[in-house]
Amino acid sequence: MKTVSHRRRRPTWAVSLLALVCVCATAALPGAVAERGPTRKAQLRAPAEAEARVIVKFTAGSALMRALSADRPAAPPQHAQALSNRLGLSLVDGRPIGARAQVVMAAGISSQALAERLAAQSDVEYAVVDARKYALGVIPNDPLYAAQQGGATPAVGQWYLRAPTSSTIAGPGSVVSAINAEAAWGITTGSSSVVVAVLDTGVRLDHPDLVPKLRPGYDFVRADISNDGDGPDADPSDPGDHEAGYDSSWHGTQTAGLIGAATNNGIGMAGAGRDVMLLPIRVLGTGGGYDSDIQAAMLWAGGLTKLPTTDQFNQFPAKVLNLSLGSTGACSASYRDVVGQLNNAGVVVVAAAGNDGLAVGTPANCAGVIAVAGVRHAGTKVGYSDLGPEIALAAPAGNCVNESGACLYPVLTTSNSGTTTPVADAAGGSIYTGDGLDASLGTSFSAPLVSGTVGLMLSANPTLTPAQVKVALQSTARAFPTSGAPLASRVDGGPLLPVEACAAPSSGEQKYECYCTTTTCGAGLVDAGAATLAAATITAQITPLAPSVAVGASVTLDAGGSWPSAGASIATYQWAITEGATLARLTSSTSATAVVQAQAAGAVSVTLTLTDTAGSQSTRSVALTVTPAPPPQPSSGGGGALGFGGLLGLMAALIGVRAVMPRRRR
Secondary structure: OOOOOOOOOOHHHHHHOOOOEEOEEEOOOOOOOOOOOOOOOOOOOOOOOOOOEEEEEEEEOOHHHHHHHHOOOOOOOOOOHHHHHHHOOEEEEEEEEEEEEEEEEEOOOOOHHHHHHHHOOOOEEEEEEOOOOOOOOOOOOOOOOOOOOOHHHHHHHHOOOOOOOOOOOOOOOOOOOOHHHHHHHOOOOOOOEEEEEEOOOOOOOOOOOOOHHEEEEEEEHHHOOOOOOOOOOOOOEOOOOOOEEEEOOHHHHHHHHHHHHOOOOOOOOOOOOOOOEEEEEEEEEOOOOHHHHHHHHHHHHHOOEEEOOOOOOOOOOEEEEEEEEOOOOOOOOOHHHHHHHHHOOOOOEEEOOOOOOOOOOOOOOOOEEEEEEEEEEOOOEOOOOOEOOOOOEEEEOOEEOOOOOOOOOOOEEEEEOOOOOOOOHHHOOOOOOOOOOOOOOOOOHHHHHHHHHHHHHHOOOOOOOOOHHHHHHHHOEEOOOOOOOOEOOOOOOOEEEEEOOOOOOOOOOOOEEEEEEOOHHHHHEHHHHHHHHHHHHOOOEEEEOOOOEOOOOEEEEOOOOOEEOOOOOOEEEEEEEEEOOEEEEEOOOOOOEEEEEEOEEEEEEEEEEEEEEEEEEEEEEEEEEEEEOOOOOOOOOOOOOOHHHHHHHHHHHHHOOOOOOOOOOO
16 A cells, blocks of 8 residues: 655646646645545335235144144135235235245235234234345455445445445445445346446556456557557557646546455455456557547447558447546537437437536536436535536545545545656556545546446346436436535635535536536436336336426327336237226327327326236336317408408408309200
8 A cells, every 4th residue: 555645736727738638636626624534334225016925833732823833734825805805905825934924915005014014913923025135245344345444444444335324424434425326236247248448548567456357448548649659459458648747647446446346355445346347448648638539449448440551340249438527618519410320329428517516528418328416424515626507417536525634534545656657566556536635536436336237237237228327327326415515614714614406507616515406416426226127127207298298189108218127028018097997098009109189278187008928017107188179260361351462361261162063054
């Protein structure tokens, strides 16, 4: 582990690039003082109950057991009918468990409520919910993963990967924004067939936590800014991006470690994507990188184009691209084109929002990109993160919260000890960022946590489209906290100020901590466990092309965004009008789309039941408002009088009629 020195580091706001601004941060930002909080074991989010299931054990010698013994000696208990008569419920016998226990099932009641009613019966020894259990993910043995670290590493370890300690800010040590990766690892630790491309400054290829995870990449940086003595070639290693007065950032090595550092290998850190593979692609040199190089790299990384130098396609095309880079301004036509091509080919593009406290920059603001904002450990927006309606969701960006001393909540990751040029691993160059001047901070490190999560999602269900990935991420995101943050310190040293809701981006920088909203920081806080579970589970989606429809008109409902459970395909679509059946009718009920024809004004609810080839089902409903038919429009003459234009039209019509009427034969 490297000893922290006080050499001059390159802060985010001082980095000047040619076409893009690298959105990393390497210096502490002031904020409110907070203490480290405890962590707890991750929990999976269980799917909604399709039926109540309860394990019931009957008391020995009870009336029910005596009746069963007299009727069928040694028969297992099957007492649903008798219990139905007592409780007034429609109960169904499930499997027996031993001589006096069985499963009892019911519809229209929760498992917990059914267990409580059964437990109150004198014949019942106990009644407990027949709950689900899941395979437990292996807790990584990487020494930097756990809390209570010592030495130069952050004392909280990799706090950002573990489960949140709270859903709200209960105190200064509440860790609300941790991404719950352990729950995702209980579903899948990732697949080596899923490749995440890291388009950045390159990667230190000899770092022991990255060596076993790297696919052959490429260097797209042209010679004038390459800093490695040549132009594009097959060596994506990072030679350093130092400039006068600033050290090299090793930015690509840091983002790569967060996505997929070798995990459970007994050394260093854990990666969010765990067993997914990494494709190192160098697009940023001294002073940044050109749009043309970045866009060419994006297309090659996704397997869509050949290299101009070797005329070869990428042999390991990426399913996910991580872009921890950007600049201010609107999304250009060329970025829209490239992202569109990648999305159409099934490639997910994830980008960092930016670190200026302004509106989201490009390429994060491009349609089809999953833009990621940065939040503090407490779930509030970290002061430097860009914001706006283009943000998809938020993830930890690292925050020091204290104005001096060791940084309390940085994002620990892989790096190199070289100040300008790299130091070889054999000479001790492979290190991990710490809690001093080398602390990793920025939305550059929020994006890789989402990219790693997407890698897990695609490992669980490779058939997901980029649009479905975004839906799953956003629909499972946890809510932002809206209260409880301590007063924020003024950057200019002034008095403490209350933390307020984030405002819409403007020309002025928003440098202060604020409470995120869905219009400023996205749908919520990324939950890797819930998102991966959703990816692996059949999910019905309905896109209404209009929320309302007038009497006499129709509206189309589209379920094309739905997905089956992992390894299955969609077998059937079944639509039904479940509310307002007399107000509308369906022209089709068994295809991916349904047309609702409105017949009378009122509220209508349409439900889709989706079944896949594995026998799993998912339902979703959409509410529509049927409005009265618009009144007929008055004639242009007004007042019932026929205007001059209308009179000419009537005369022409009469002449036409006279011309086509057959003459009577004489």
